[in-house]
Amino acid sequence: MIRIVKQSPFVGGIVVSIVLFATLLIGWVWLFGAKAKAKLTAKYPPPGQLVNVGGYRLHINCQGQGSPTVVIEPGNGDFSLCWSPIQREVAKFTRVCTYDRAGLGWSDCSPRPRTAHNLVEGLHTLLARSGVEPPFVLVGHSLGGPLARLYAHEHPDQVAGMVLVDPAHEEEFLRAPEAVKRLQPKSVKMMNGILRLMQVAITTGVFALLPRLYPRQALSMVPEEARETYRGLTSADAKCVAAIREEYGAYEDHFAAMRAAHITALGDIPLIVLSHGKTQQIPGLSAEVSREFEQISDQLHVELTAQSPNGKRIIAEQSGHYIQLDQPDLVIDAIREVVEAVRPI
Numbered sequence: 346m347i348r349i350v351k352q353s354p355f356v357g358g359i360v361v362s363i364v365l366f367a368t369l370l371i372g373w374v375w376l377f378g379a380k381a382k383a384k385l386t387a388k389y390p391p392p393g394q395l396v397n398v399g400g401y402r403l404h405i406n407c408q409g410q411g412s413p414t415v416v417i418e419p420g421n422g423d424f425s426l427c428w429s430p431i432q433r434e435v436a437k438f439t440r441v442c443t444y445d446r447a448g449l450g451w452s453d454c455s456p457r458p459r460t461a462h463n464l465v466e467g468l469h470t471l472l473a474r475s476g477v478e479p480p481f482v483l484v485g486h487s488l489g490g491p492l493a494r495l496y497a498h499e500h501p502d503q504v505a506g507m508v509l510v511d512p513a514h515e516e517e518f519l520r521a522p523e524a525v526k527r528l529q530p531k532s533v534k535m536m537n538g539i540l541r542l543m544q545v546a547i548t549t550g551v552f553a554l555l556p557r558l559y560p561r562q563a564l565s566m567v568p569e570e571a572r573e574t575y576r577g578l579t580s581a582d583a584k585c586v587a588a589i590r591e592e593y594g595a596y597e598d599h600f601a602a603m604r605a606a607h608i609t610a611l612g613d614i615p616l617i618v619l620s621h622g623k624t625q626q627i628p629g630l631s632a633e634v635s636r637e638f639e640q641i642s643d644q645l646h647v648e649l650t651a652q653s654p655n656g657k658r659i660i661a662e663q664s665g666h667y668i669q670l671d672q673p674d675l676v677i678d679a680i681r682e683v684v685e686a687v688r689p690i
Contacts, residue, residue: 386581405477412689414477415441459595469500514649537594547583613654615686
């Protein structure tokens with residue numbers, strides 16, 4: 346005989362109450378989160394101008410006067426705000442422009458695929474439509490290094506000099522130790538998961554309502570003076586984190602495009618390659634493997650320097666990957682040196 350257990354009205358009432366409370370809480374977060382995000386958007390307007398580059402707008406911020414114009418290409422997932430201290434100092438001796446790739450910072454998302462060629466063409470169109478005339482000195486950090494080289498490859502008549510700040514290289518994972526090759530897709534997957542969680546927190550308004558919950562690690566690669574603005578801007582719209590996810594996911598595609606372009610020479614332009622001097626221990630790998638990967642990176646930077654007969658390499662002894670944060674004066678001096686080398690007498 347099957348015995349039917351009737352649910353207690355009391356238990357049923359608790360379940361209904363919990364569901365109702367959860368629904369009200371979610372609704373409250375969405376409502377007040379939207380208001381909080383709107384306030385952040387109003388609080389942190391773009392410092393530069395938004396320029397239509399073909400169905401979407403990119404943000405560009407130019408300061409200072411003089412020629413050549415320095416154009417800064419930020420690293421993977423970074424945008425103009427991350428270079429504000431450097432830009433302020435460079436603006437004292439020439440014109441300097443920072444910008445945000447599609448979806449990052451104050452820029453709109455692009456309907457076009459996030460390929461290296463599309464990113465370069467977006468910058469080319471942005472500079473032309475915003476009235477920024479060549480010659481340019483391109484400054485590329487990390488992923489910005491390959492993008493700067495690709496820009497010079499596709500528009501050689503516009504680029505008079507270049508500074509590569511601890512640049513990535515399209516062959517770094519091809520030459521890497523097997524342990525690094527196995528770890529790379531796992532690292533990308535883990536980062537994708539973290540960024541997805543951040544997207545949810547931003548979309549619901551959690552970070553806008555409770556800024557203390559914003560991950561500190563996400564701010565560690567931003568100049569201290571810009572961290573409040575960076576947190577406010579990225580908490581106001583999930584598009585920024587979505588674009589960062591896209592960049593991490595497209596990293597190898599960018600390298601493949603660079604390898605296909607086969608850029609082995611940049612002409613005789615003044616070129617400075619800045620390399621980090623502190624050994625970078627790769628989480629999850631042995632010190633021996635990390636040192637081997639460092640040696641490979643070192644060799645690639647030597648090869649990059651040789652892409653111009655006027656190439657010069659500088660080791661930033663006190664710096665990790667973000668030389669512009671650890672030794673900003675070294676980056677500023679390198680930019681000044683290249684600017685003065687190409688500036689008309």
